[in-house]
Amino acid sequence: MTGPAAQRYSFGAIILHWLIALLIALNYAAAWVAEDMPKPQAAQVMGNHKAIGLIVLALTVARIGWRLAHTPPPLSESLKAWEVALAKVVHALFYLLMLAVPLTGWAMHSAHSGGKAVGIFGLFAVPGLPLAESKPLAETFEAMHGTLTTLMLVLAVLHVAGALKHQFLDRDRSLQRILPWG
Ligand code: HEM
Ligand code: HEM
Numbered sequence: 623m624t625g626p627a628a629q630r631y632s633f634g635a636i637i638l639h640w641l642i643a644l645l646i647a648l649n650y651a652a653a654w655v656a657e658d659m660p661k662p663q664a665a666q667v668m669g670n671h672k673a674i675g676l677i678v679l680a681l682t683v684a685r686i687g688w689r690l691a692h693t694p695p696p697l698s699e700s701l702k703a704w705e706v707a708l709a710k711v712v713h714a715l716f717y718l719l720m721l722a723v724p725l726t727g728w729a730m731h732s733a734h735s736g737g738k739a740v741g742i743f744g745l746f747a748v749p750g751l752p753l754a755e756s757k758p759l760a761e762t763f764e765a766m767h768g769t770l771t772t773l774m775l776v777l778a779v780l781h782v783a784g785a786l787k788h789q790f791l792d793r794d795r796s797l798q799r800i801l802p803w804g
Contacts, residue, residue: 631800632692638685639800642720645678650775672731673742679724686717698794705784712781719774726770729753730763 631639652671656664697706729751731740736755739747753759788796 629695629795629799631694632688634688635685635692635694636800636802638681638688640802642678642681642685645674645681646720646774646778649674649678650771653771669741670743672727672740675724675727676740676742676748678720679728682717682720682724685720689717695799698788698796700792700794708780709784712777712784715777716774716781719770719777723767723770723774726763726767730760730767733760733763 630636649671652667652674656667656671659667697709701709728740732738732751732753733756735750737750737752739749741747785797788794
């Protein structure tokens with residue numbers, strides 16, 4: 623492909639990028655607001671948190687498949703070597719975390735409940751991971767989930783700062799490459 627289309631991510635990559643970003647943001651918000659809620663409401667919000675998290679996991683698997691089948695557009699030639707390297711590291715870590723964050727959440731839930739299924743908005747249920755009920759194990763996964771979500775937040779700040787730098791300081795086309803409109 624040549625011309626402007628070759629400079630942009632494919633439609634599928636763009637949709638998956640923004641859908642997953644939105645769902646991840648919702649999940650941080652849900653976890654944070656649930657902390658200050660009385661237990662029954664918190665359990666309901668966290669039920670949605672678990673469902674959204676498992677949807678993120680499924681979408682991430684689809685996204686990685688899509689990514690392997692579609693070469694991303696070449697990076698702007700004005701990028702310095704360190705910028706290319708940093709972007710690559712952040713993107714690779716993001717893919718790892720988009721898998722590891724929901725997986726540790728799912729494992730935490732499973733160890734806590736002895737492998738109970740997770741309901742997905744009353745539509746269907748995803749089985750729990752086959753783990754025996756164990757408080758210490760659930761606490762280990764909880765600590766991992768907490769640490770990984772903190773790391774993901776740091777990466778998101780770096781990633782958005784990078785996007786804004788390219789948009790407003792460098793004034794290159796990095797952000798246009800992934801916006802749904804051209
Ligand atoms: C996009 C995926 C996810 C994100 C971004 C996310 C994010 C978070 C955050 C920020 C917290 C608060 C951590 C803390 O206070 O230390 C949290 C807690 C929690 N998450 Fe997730 N999560 C995701 C997926 C999941 C999944 C798939 C499950 C279960 C199936 C899950 C179950 C939980 C539970 C039970 C807690 C509460 C832990 C506690 O009692 O302290 N999460 N999550
Ligand atoms: C939690 C939310 C987000 C996650 C997990 C995420 C993840 C990713 C990943 C993994 C890529 C690499 C795509 C690939 O080449 O395979 C990417 C690209 C990109 N993202 Fe995000 N993103 C998030 C939010 C955002 C936001 C809010 C912005 C804008 C303000 C943004 C701007 C971009 C841009 C401009 C690119 C293209 C980079 C390039 O030129 O190659 N992202 N994102």
